[in-house]
Amino acid sequence: MSPRGVARAPARLQGLPPVLGPDTRLLVLGSFPSVASLRAQQYYAHPHNHFWRILGALWDLPLSDWPYAQRVAALLEHGLGLWDVYAECEREGSLDSAIRAPRLNDLGGLRARCPALRAIAHNGGESWRHARHTRALGVAVERLPSTSPANASWSLARKTAAWAEVLARHGIPVRVPPGAQGGG
Template sequence: MSAPLLTGLAPVIAPDTRILILGSFPGAASLAAQQYYAHPRNQFWKLVGALVGEDLYGLPYAARLPRLLAHRIGLWDVLAACEREGSLDAAIRNPAANDFERLHRLCPELQTVGFNGQASGKFAGQFEEAGYRTVVLPSSSPAHMALSFEQKMAVWRRLVEAEADAV
């Protein structure tokens, strides 16, 4: 018996999005909740909150997305669909990438693409070729706790540092 075919979440983007953070594919908790980074131990909302100077983690999910967009940061995943048991990237089978060709049209101000972890980071070259600045970030996933929050934050800051250099 094969793993179920799973479909990812819709992009959270706006025409003025300047930074896009791409994960690999939502974990089981995120798919069940239909929310990006829904696992309570995932550090994503704390990391991005620290970047923008707001307690995004403390907000209800419905309030997080507009605040993220207000800071011109978008969210999506490199994969639109895949087969997977559980939540680990290593268990992904038959991946289907999202259609990124439309990003130039949907987000004409997009400058920087951050990849949340090594699995999504495999797509960095494709985005560099399309003219975007890229940053491969240490994963915010609870499965990747080798680095402390502070160590992760030091790398995640490159997202906004690259953006500041572009302005």
């Protein structure tokens, strides 16, 4: 509410550009960047998000300690890309449930941008809602457990094991064998 008691419309937010390369084999699609990610202009910038910790464990690299440009370079070297299903939306806070009036990114153009693309992995349920769009690209489509701190029902070990299986299945090398992270 504004000081005069009139409800304000949420701000129209713009997402981040994709992290893609000609050798991208697996694209991880989130829903839309968090407030922390938009502020930093970096994917998965919230300190409690497990994304960088999971990949760091799977590749035996201290990704969480590296500068963002070095993290992105490591992703591309491993054949992994990042993007979101939404290009823009209205949202208060960071929860996917607060997303309003979203506009999709140009997912149809992915094959041209990523000729080596073998699969798309949706990071979480909101992204997964758009699997029908990514299936139309003719590549494998996977659902990954969200790396968000809001996904507290999955332990870090269980998330890591699920991510290891999907990455390995689509030719992204992992140093930790799928399932080795164990339990839940």
